[in-house]
Amino acid sequence: MSRPPFKSSSSDSELTVLAVILLLLLFLSPLIDIWADLGAPWYSPYIIWAIAIFLSWRLQRHVSNHEI
Amino acid sequence: MRFEVWQLFLISVLYLGVLFIIATAAEKKWLPESVINHPLVYTLSLGVYATSWSYYGSVGLAEREGYTFLAVYLGVTIAFLASPVLLRPILKLIKEYQLSSLADLLAFRYHSPLAGILVTLFMLTGALPYMALQIQAVTDSLQILSGDTQTPLLSLGFCLTMILFAILFGARHITPREKHEGLVVAIAFESLVKLVALLSVGLYAVFGIFNGVSGFSSWLDNNTEATAALMAPIHDGPWAMMLLLSFSAAFLLPRQFQMIFVENIKSSHLGYASWGFPLFLLLLNISIPPILWAGQSLDLSFGPDLYVLGVSMQSQSVILPIFIFIGGISAASAMIIVTTIALSSMCMNHLLLPISFPGRQHSSIDLYSLLIWGKRALIFLIILAGYAFYLYLQTHQELTDLGLISFVAVAQFLPGIVGLLYWRKASRRGFISGLIAGALLWIVTLVLPLFARVGWINNALFEAIMFPLSSTDSAFWTLLLNSTIFVSASLLWPQSEEERKVANACCSDNLSSSYAIPYASTIQQFELSLAETMGTDIATKEIALALNDLGLDQENLDRADFARLRVQLRHNLSGLIGPVLAGIVVNDQIEVDTSARVAIADTIQFVEKSLQDSRLELKEMAGELDSLRRFHRQVLHDLPHAVVTISLERQIVSWNRAMEKLSGFHEQSVLGKDLSQLSPPWSALLLNFIRGENPILRSARIKINNEFSILNLFMSEVSGKSDNDHHGFVVLLEDHSEISKLEAELAHSERLASIGRLATGVAHEIGNPVTGIACLAQDIQAMPDDKALHKESIHDILKLTARISTIVHSLLSYSHVGAEPGHSPEKVNIRKLVSESLRLVSLSHKGKQIEFINDCSKKLSVYADNQKLLQVLVIALSNACDASKVGAQIIISNNKTEQAIEIKVSDSGHGIDDSIIGKIFDPFFTTKQAGEGTGLGLSLAYNIIKEHGGHIEVVSHAQQGTDFIIHLPLTS
Structure with missing residues (x-):
């Protein structure tokens, strides 16, 4: 019998948690001190923010978004 | 540049009027559904998060805390990124249980009306500084644009306008379960206005104040401390706590909860918003640094909280400042309207209704009127409370400070949310005690110091108990205390059974x-x-x-x-x-x-x-089990045979498609019904069958739609986990009508075929008497006067005609179709039946050469179909004749045992070889040449006897003759 065609929620959760950890690393770890000290242009936080938004967009394409 | 107050007021009212028209257009479906239900509209409606604090206060926060101001929005980004594990499960619960606020959600989870009351009161208290912030921002902007200092009047006018529009937007429907599509579209429009306004000021700052990108860049090069001032506070500022506060505010603030969850129409929009909303916030905030630096370069006289307005007023145009002012109105009004609607719903469900809900003796009170007028009254009171809070602040407060007080308040619900989604053991006592502890510390560290700053309290007692902290420090300590008590109390005082059930329901997809x-x-x-x-x-x-x-x-x-x-x-x-x-x-x-x-x-x-x-998508094991359930259910449903499943209580559990076709009853009309409630003949048939001891019932004749059908029924018990445990019965019904008809036709054909085989003998047997009659007639004709001869001849003629009649009658009788299926068996005398069969067999050539001995007792009878049993005997005797030599004997005898009657046809012919004896009853099996037999005789005989509840036994060996024994039950 072939596997029923539904998506596992555990993979959605795993991906999401991974993405959140990545974002927390980006925004909470000593990494943030490093990029703050780099003498980067004034808009650099917005670039990093845009990367985070891009990550969110990619994540949404992979997770289940069916109607509740 | 100055404007008159009445002009600004008129512009505000007109703008709010435009919003109201947009909302009405959406509700009346004047706007296309594709616009109203577009995910972009939902996403923009979440922009209610950006209030006057974001619109005006972000510049002030950036000036004081640098890029820490971005943390207010980055926390939101993290919360929305986590929507599959955070927001979506909450949305599922909201939709599943028809919840309309955070208070409903937490009261439901912790199974506690008290939890609902506390959440409502705390939320109400926490929202007041935030509302005051909006009123202050609008009043300040009015003051700057008009130069008017009559602030109480301005702010009162604004509040009264807000009351009116909040009622129009959110208290026209009776119930909170109806969505406010108009409100969502209006708020989405307001978000767009805010965004365009801020971007306009940002562009003006770069191109108007700094004369273009190159001018802006060269200013930055000459003022490197500007960028450094933004970056530096990241190291030392309250970055992490701000992230946490904005993370919780993203979905726990009443306005956010209302727009994300309660007003959500399609859950798939949440996926779109998970990146769309942070993108909106990014675009909203990208102008903040340019506006800040433009204001600093202009050395504006008012605080950085109002640089947005101040910078726009430097333009020579009237439009830009007005547009910015409208953006500010958007920001403030959206927050007040949505927050008030959300809070009024909470207050209604958890404060007003429980107190005023009609008892049994007041059944004439209209609940719907109570709901709608109660809501309107609450909207009025809430906005008035916000105004009173603003009014008595007296001294100007930083917008951010006021906003953060509310953020810390809503953060106190975070432990409860963790318990809701992830920790089944979180109990009511844990949540309530943690919340009270956190709330008290919040009051002591933030609220009392605020009151002291504005001069509301000047009491040694209060000053002794209050403990001023910064918002972020207060956030840390309140959350720590709240969480510690929450966990400890949950572990110390276990949940009740009801709490456990609800906790399980919330934590899983059950x-x-x-x-x-x-x-x-x-x-x-x-x-x-x-x-x-x-x-x-x-x-x-x-x-x-x-x-x-x-x-x-x-x-x-x-x-x-x-x-x-x-x-x-x-x-x-x-x-x-x-x-x-x-x-x-x-x-x-x-x-x-x-x-x-x-x-x-x-x-x-x-x-x-x-x-x-349910539209719940079952996951993992539950999903697998559900798929298997559906598969097996479908297998049962699609079986080509009719199947009925019956519970021990005689209720119908399943009724498949074939059964629907057989009975004419649709599954839905019979499921769950007692068997006795079925229309005849089904109730009697099924009830009697399952009550009986025999699991097989053959040839049950019932009338369906005025036609008789023959059914075979087979029953099996549905066993449970152990052998003694039964859940019911499975009954399989086989419609044998067509097959019975075919068998009858086949038997008839075989009879006709055997009559055909008798044709020569029949012709001879009839021909001889006819010849005899002819001779006698000639004799009479030849001797017309010989009366004695006439008398003898007539006697002989009558004998011969009787003989012919007997032969014809036997043939006719044998060739009849036979009794209808299901016809009641009759009492058949075996000896007489054997005589009849011998008469027929003797017509054949071979039959004449055999000596038949009818050794059957006269007294033995059996209940059977006379015609069919005659056919069986003819087949047996014909086979015996074919196997015997000329002049041999064939003896037919009968015997009675305790339960059966035996009829034995014994010959001394060539017998049946052991290698083929197992096949003799197979249809079309014959050892005769083509044309001498169809091979169907014994197969038919077998089926006929089986129908009678008996069986045929053949004892034979090669060259030793054959005993063909028919066993029939005493009661057929």
Whole structure:
């Protein structure tokens, strides 16, 4: 019998948690001190923010978004 | 540049009027559905998060804390990124249980009306500084643009306008369960206005103040400390706590909760918003640094909180400042309207209704009127409270400070949310005690110091207990205390059984299965029960609504439907009066019969119907099991044979497609019914069959649609986990009508064929007497006067004609179709039947050469179909003749045992070889040449005897003759 065609929620959760950890690393770890000290242009936080938004967009394409 | 107050006021009212028109256009569907339901509209509506704090205060925060101001929005980004594990599960609960606020959600989870009350009160208290912030921002902007210092009047005018529009936007519908599509579209429009306004000022700052990108860059090069001032606070500032505060505010602030969850129409929009909303916030905030630096370069006289307005006023245009002012109105009004709507719903469900809900003696009170006018009154009071808070602040407060006080307040619900989604053991006592502790510390560290700063309290006692902290430090300590007490109390005082059930329902994808059989078993009883609390009209309306939601016909309800109706009523009332009150009303008024044995038929029906109704996607093991359930159900349903499953309580559990075709009853019309409720002949047939001891019933003749059908029934018990445990019966019905008809036709054909084989003998047997009659007639003709000869000849002629009649009668009788299927057997004398069969067989050439001895007792009879048994004997005797030599004897005898009658045909012919004896009853098997036999005789004989409940035994060896023994039961 072939596997029923539904998506596992555990993979959605795993991906999401991974993405959140990545974002927390980006925004909470000593990494943030490093990029703050780099003498980067004034808009650099917005670039990093845009990367985070891009990550969110990619994540949404992979997770289940069916109607509740 | 200055404007008159009345001009600004008029612009504000006109703008709000435009919003109202947009909202009305959406509600009346003047706008296309594709626009109203577009995910972009939903995403933009979440922009209500950006209030005056974001619009004006971000610049001030950036000036003081650098890029820490971005943390207010980055926390939101993290929360929305986590929407599959954070926001979506909450949305599922909101939709599943018809919840309309955070207070509803937490009261539901922790199974506690007190939790709902505390959340409502705390939320109300925490929202007041935020509302005051909006009023202050609008008043300040009015003051700057007009130069008017009559602030109480300006702010009062603004508040009264807000009351009116909040009622128009959010208190026209009776119930919170109806969505405010118009409000969503209007707020989305406001977000767009804010965004365009801020981007406009940002562009003006770069191109207007700094004369272009190159000018802007060169200013930055000459003022490197500007960028450094933004970056530096990241190291030392309260970055992490701000992230946490904005993370919790993203979905726990009343306005956010309302727009994300309560006003959500399509859950798929949440996926779109998970990246769309942070993108909106990024675009909203990208102008902040340029505006800040433009304001600093201009050395504006007012604080950085109002640089947005101040920079725009440097333009020579009237339009830009007005546009910015409108953006500010957007930011403030959206927050006030949505927050007030959300808070009024909470106050209604958890404060006002529980106090004022009509008792049994006040059934004439219209609940709907109470709901709508109560909501309007609450909107009025809440905005007035916000105004009073602003009014008595007296001294100007930083917008951010006021906003953060509210952020810290809503952060106190985070531990409760963790318990809701991830920790089943979180208990009511843990949540309430943690919340109270956190709230008290919040008051002591933030609220009392605020009151002291503005001069409200000047009391040594208060000054002794208050402990001023920064917002972020207060956030840390309040959350720490709250979480510690929450966990400790949950572990120390375990949950009740009810709490455990709700906790499980919230933490997993399980369906709520509150299946219980209500005492009320008619719609009238339901209405009477509910009317005691809600009034007759409302009870009738709510029951009709619930029936409509379930797609049920009130004339045709079974026990499972009543159980579902009770559940649906509770869901719907939850949307009307909150889950706590709805639970109380339904549990008290529609009681369940806890002693009722839950029949498996009811359980299966309830579960299947609930699974069908639910749009919940079952995951992992539950999903696998559901897929298997559907597969097996479909297998049963699609079987080519009719199958009925019956519970031990004689209720129909399943009725497959073939059974629908056979009976003419649709599955839905019989499921759950008792067997005795079926129309005849089905009730008697099935009841008698399952009560009987025999698991097989053959050739049951029943009348279906005025035609007789022959059915074979087979039964099996459905066993449970152990051998002694049974759940019911499976009955398979085989429609044998066609086959019986074919068998009858085949038997008839075989009889005709055997008559054909007798043709030569028949011709001879008839020809001889005819010749004899002719001779006698000639003799009479030749001797007309010989009367003695005449008399003798007539006697001989009559004898010969009688002989012919007998032969013809036997042939005719044998060639008849026979009795109709299911015809009652008759008493057949075996000796007479054997004589009849011998008469027929003797017509053949071979039959004449054999000596037949009818050794049957005259007294033995059997109940059988005379015609068919005659055919069996003819077949047996014909075979015996074919096997015997000329002049041999064939003896037919009978015998009676305790349970059967035996008829034995014994010959001394060539016998049957051992290698073929097992095949002699196979259809079309013959050892004769082509044309000498069809090979169907013994097969037919076998089936005929089997139909009579008997069997045929053949004892034979090669060259030793054959005994063909027919066993028939004494009672066929």
